[in-house]
Amino acid sequence: MLSIEHVSKTFNPGTVNEKKALEDVSLHLERGDFVTLIGSNGAGKSTLFTAIAGGFVPDSGRIVLDGRDITFLPDYRRSREIGRLFQDPLKGTAPRMTIEENLALAYLRASKGGGGIFSTIKAKDRDFFREKLATLGLGLENRLTQPVGLLSGGQRQALTLLMATLVTPKLLLLDEHTAALDPATAEKVLELTKKIVTQQNITCMMVTHNISSALELGNRTIMMDGGRIVFELSGEERRNMTVEELLRRFKQQTNRQLDNDRMLLTRE
Numbered sequence: 001m002l003s004i005e006h007v008s009k010t011f012n013p014g015t016v017n018e019k020k021a022l023e024d025v026s027l028h029l030e031r032g033d034f035v036t037l038i039g040s041n042g043a044g045k046s047t048l049f050t051a052i053a054g055g056f057v058p059d060s061g062r063i064v065l066d067g068r069d070i071t072f073l074p075d076y077r078r079s080r081e082i083g084r085l086f087q088d089p090l091k092g093t094a095p096r097m098t099i100e101e102n103l104a105l106a107y108l109r110a111s112k113g114g115g116g117i118f119s120t121i122k123a124k125d126r127d128f129f130r131e132k133l134a135t136l137g138l139g140l141e142n143r144l145t146q147p148v149g150l151l152s153g154g155q156r157q158a159l160t161l162l163m164a165t166l167v168t169p170k171l172l173l174l175d176e177h178t179a180a181l182d183p184a185t186a187e188k189v190l191e192l193t194k195k196i197v198t199q200q201n202i203t204c205m206m207v208t209h210n211i212s213s214a215l216e217l218g219n220r221t222i223m224m225d226g227g228r229i230v231f232e233l234s235g236e237e238r239r240n241m242t243v244e245e246l247l248r249r250f251k252q253q254t255n256r257q258l259d260n261d262r263m264l265l266t267r268e
Contacts, residue, residue, distance in 0.1 A: 001203055002029040006153055007061035008062050009049060009227075021047040022058065023227040029171075034197060034204045034218025038211060044227040045207045049173045052205075053077045056261060066170050083164030085157070085177035092160035095149030099140060099159065102148050103129045106163035132162055154185035158192055165196050170196065174206040190217075211243045225254050 009022040022044050029035060037045045051058055062071040070078055085092060093102050107125070126144065133141035136158050140151075148156060150166030157177060162174060174193065178186035194217065197204050208214050214221050221233040223246075230253045233241055250256070 001031040001033070001066055002027075002052075003064040004028070004048075004052070005062050005064070007048075007058045008064065009047065009051060009056065021227050023050065025061070025227070027222070027228055027229065029203055029205070031203055032201050033220060035206070035220045035222055036214040036218050037205060037207045037222050037224060038209070038214045039224035043224040044225075045224050046175055046225070048224070049084065049175050049205070049207065052171070053082055053173060053192065056072070080167075081170040082173065083110075083171070084173040085160055085164060085175060087176040087179045089153040089156040089160070089180060092163065093148045093156055096147055098127060098145050098147055099133070100126065100144040100153075102159065103132075103163060103166065109117050110167035110169070118156060129186045132166060133159075135195075136162060147206040153187075156179050157181060157189050161189065161192060161196065165200060168200045168202060169251050171201065172202045172204045174204065176207050176209065177210065211246060215241055215246070223250060223253075225256075227252070230254060 004025055004027040007022055007025045008020075011017075011019045011021055025044070025048060037048075039045055050056060052063060054073060054077070057072060064070065065078075065081060095106070097105075104125070106128075107112070129144065130141040133144075138155055138158060140155065140159065148159065151159065158222055161177070177193070178189050181189060190213070193206075196202070204218065206217065209216075215233075215238065219234060220236075221238055221241075223230050223232075230247060235248075
């Protein structure tokens, strides 16, 4: 379904700011896979997502989505098939536009027809938006005309999740999408995420700093470090993996102690 084949990327090559962000990364996802990615700051997790989403062209390698080589396809052309959520709830929505207008933009962009203007959104579309908003359990279905900028961070992130999956994407990228939320709100958004991904059978990749969540959610866990995939867990090995054993495995693979990293992965 998704094949990342020997992808490498170095930023600012030949300068004092040279940074090898991805190094010979290869990964294959089957349809319906839910992969969690963990690793310290600078490991390459978000950079890998940006490569998949079309934020830059890799120096080498290729990216294939559903049998189609998208390596050189611009990001706006990929957005119909790839949904992405960021850590910052302010990203992904237009704050001065209403909830209905944001949903209309997402719907028109992702639908195969594409194009169009807001006037093409009819009463049946508004009913569709209300129905989808009601599934969030936040009361947003009664606030279609409210500007998105007035919503809380959790409400905006839930809305962004809905926008990204309003038309089922081939791939959903979740880049620490609950990290900026308070614990209770983060848990609610995570539950919504699991519900939507499961119901729509969406192929999904999620970056998280919570090791326990990484081992509990989905069916595969990948650890990255220094722009490389250092190991992957799945099946029985993953089900039996503990946080302590995972940290020991990381140290064994990288000769570094993750607990001493500037960015600590959450154990709880």
